[in-house]
Amino acid sequence: VRAVAAGSSLNLAERRCRSLSVLVAGLYLAAGVVWILFTDVILYRLVDDPVLIARFETAKGWTFVGLTAALLYVIVKWTIRGLAYSEAITRAIIDSIADGVLIIGPERAIVGANPAAARMLGAESAEALIGLGPEEFARRFRVTTDAGTVVAPDRYVSQRALSGEVPPAYKAHLFPPGRDELVIVSSAAPVRASPGGPVESAVSVMHDVTALDGLDRLREQFFAAAAHAFKTPVAIIKAHVFMAARRSAAPDHSLEVLDRQCDRLARIVENLILSGHLRSGTLRLDSELVDWGSAVDTVTAEMAHASADHRLTGVPVARPVVWADRDRLIQAMRCAIELAYRRARAGADVRIGLTTHDGRARFQVAYEELPLEHALEHRDGAGYTGLELEGYVMESLVHAMGGTTCSQRTDAGDRTDVIELPVRKRDAHA
Amino acid sequence: MPDRVLVVDDDPDIAESLAMILEDEGFAVTVAANGADALRAMESAPPAVIVLDMLMPVMDGAQFAGELARRDPDHAPIVVVSATHDVRDRAHEIGAEAFLMKPFDVRTLCKTLARLCENGRRAGRQAQGGATTV
Numbered sequence: 001v002r003a004v005a006a007g008s009s010l011n012l013a014e015r016r017c018r019s020l021s022v023l024v025a026g027l028y029l030a031a032g033v034v035w036i037l038f039t040d041v042i043l044y045r046l047v048d049d050p051v052l053i054a055r056f057e058t059a060k061g062w063t064f065v066g067l068t069a070a071l072l073y074v075i076v077k078w079t080i081r082g083l084a085y086s087e088a089i090t091r092a093i094i095d096s097i098a099d100g101v102l103i104i105g106p107e108r109a110i111v112g113a114n115p116a117a118a119r120m121l122g123a124e125s126a127e128a129l130i131g132l133g134p135e136e137f138a139r140r141f142r143v144t145t146d147a148g149t150v151v152a153p154d155r156y157v158s159q160r161a162l163s164g165e166v167p168p169a170y171k172a173h174l175f176p177p178g179r180d181e182l183v184i185v186s187s188a189a190p191v192r193a194s195p196g197g198p199v200e201s202a203v204s205v206m207h208d209v210t211a212l213d214g215l216d217r218l219r220e221q222f223f224a225a226a227a228h229a230f231k232t233p234v235a236i237i238k239a240h241v242f243m244a245a246r247r248s249a250a251p252d253h254s255l256e257v258l259d260r261q262c263d264r265l266a267r268i269v270e271n272l273i274l275s276g277h278l279r280s281g282t283l284r285l286d287s288e289l290v291d292w293g294s295a296v297d298t299v300t301a302e303m304a305h306a307s308a309d310h311r312l313t314g315v316p317v318a319r320p321v322v323w324a325d326r327d328r329l330i331q332a333m334r335c336a337i338e339l340a341y342r343r344a345r346a347g348a349d350v351r352i353g354l355t356t357h358d359g360r361a362r363f364q365v366a367y368e369e370l371p372l373e374h375a376l377e378h379r380d381g382a383g384y385t386g387l388e389l390e391g392y393v394m395e396s397l398v399h400a401m402g403g404t405t406c407s408q409r410t411d412a413g414d415r416t417d418v419i420e421l422p423v424r425k426r427d428a429h430a
Numbered sequence: 431m432p433d434r435v436l437v438v439d440d441d442p443d444i445a446e447s448l449a450m451i452l453e454d455e456g457f458a459v460t461v462a463a464n465g466a467d468a469l470r471a472m473e474s475a476p477p478a479v480i481v482l483d484m485l486m487p488v489m490d491g492a493q494f495a496g497e498l499a500r501r502d503p504d505h506a507p508i509v510v511v512s513a514t515h516d517v518r519d520r521a522h523e524i525g526a527e528a529f530l531m532k533p534f535d536v537r538t539l540c541k542t543l544a545r546l547c548e549n550g551r552r553a554g555r556q557a558q559g560g561a562t563t564v
Contacts, residue, residue: 228513231533232513232533235444235447235513235533236441236444236447238533238535239447239448239450242537243451262533273515277515
């Protein structure tokens with residue numbers, strides 16, 4: 001949309017420029033014709049002497065040249081003054097905005113910069129940045145993506161804009177020498193003198209989001225630290241519940257509930273920690289060939305007693321091998337079952353299955369869904385059903401492992417949540 | 431004679447809980463609050479298995495494992511129990527036999543310890559048999 005809008009405004013400017021030029025030239029032509037015809041008619045009416053006529057014609061010519069020279073002077077002066085004024089306004093706007101602006105010339109180096117750019121990059125002045133090419137920029141500021149990958153100089157938005165692209169904005173991390181890390185959202189656009197004409201330069205804008213990024217990281221660190229801090233108390237409570245249950249003569253319902261809630265708390269903590277990794281881009285997968293059937297057995301044993309209200313039924317029909325991080329795959333399936341427990345009608349069974357079809361392995365969790373009006377009652381003021389962490393974690397993990405997730409519903413109110421991964425051969429390698 | 435488990439954890443509640451459970455399971459248990467205490471405790475009562483936390487004051491889990499390997503390359507197997515997400519990597523780095531992430535399942539911990547003790551007994555019998563043959 002931005003590209004189309006930019007193209008339209010360039011077309012408009014081009015049309016205005018052309019019509020103004022035609023108008024000025026036309027007026028000049030018309031004035032010249034009128035002058036010549038009018039003065040000739042008057043001259044031939046008033047004077048009969050050919051010598052005198054020749055002298056008057058010369059004077060008339062000189063007068064025309066003088067008048068048009070004066071007119072040209074006035075027009076050029078007005079135009080230049082107008083251009084200088086508009087340039088001064090543009091300069092003032094660029095200098096006053098908080099975002100860093102770099103203008104990249106056809107030689108791929110910086111030909112203009114505003115004070116904000118100099119401030120952000122730790123240069124003494126905007127002029128100090130002039131002449132800096134992309135390779136030198138890369139060496140000096142070590143531009144990386146959010147994930148820590150180094151951005152090659154030819155992939156900078158400014159350089160891509162210079163080659164005619166209108167690249168999407170992206171977040172980048174810069175490390176100006178002797179200064180703190182700088183996090184920017186960088187965008188750029190090519191500059192063409194005429195629509196469709198060659199790119200003459202590029203304008204790159206750097207929006208400083210260091211403070212926001214720092215807040216984001218702080219929030220994630222807080223969640224991770226809080227979640228880690230929860231683990232030891234939960235482990236202690238679980239150990240004591242285990243001991244109390246062992247020493248109790250008869251099954252104790254309260255201890256069962258305590259044990260179940262400890263496990264639930266442990267799962268929430270795991271999901272919170274994982275969501276922190278996902279959001280900060282620090283999730284690490286230790287992928288290997290995994291017997292999905294055995295992973296389903298593990299998660300089934302773990303989750304069979306996780307709900308007081310629902311029975312977990314079903315067994316894997318197939319035992320496919322997939323390329324995945326076993327622990328994360330188990331966590332994703334755990335989330336799917338947890339969601340099913342929350343969404344299923346009271347007392348309804350939750351049925352799991354593992355099948356293969358067309359080279360894809362399919363883990364499914366089927367249940368009779370809570371009617372919509374009851375599901376809505378469970379929502380809080382913010383419109384969430386609980387933290388909805390499980391859905392986010394499940395989808396993100398499955399996508400990170402190259403799989404897909406989907407849900408199918410029937411008119412009868414049955415719902416099936418599906419996790420799919422490509423099947424691998426047992427002796428296959430990554 | 432019961433197999434001895436050395437529990438090394440700076441959190442007294444978790445150390446006490448583990449000791450209680452493991453004693454109930456029939457293990458003899460020694461508790462140490464850090465790596466340095468654990469090394470001292472091992473001199474008087476050598477364990478069959480070591481349950482090790484990683485983050486501790488004075489001498490942490492990695493330093494303890496390093497020192498232990500230096501003193502006795504054939505030391506008792508280590509089971510790392512930690513709340514950190516990289517518990518797998520840390521366990522691998524120090525050459526641990528197994529790892530469990532907090533909050534761990536007590537039954538899994540007991541099974542792991544029983545298996546390691548059994549492996550140790552079997553290895554001991556084989557070594558004795560070998561020595562007799564010689």
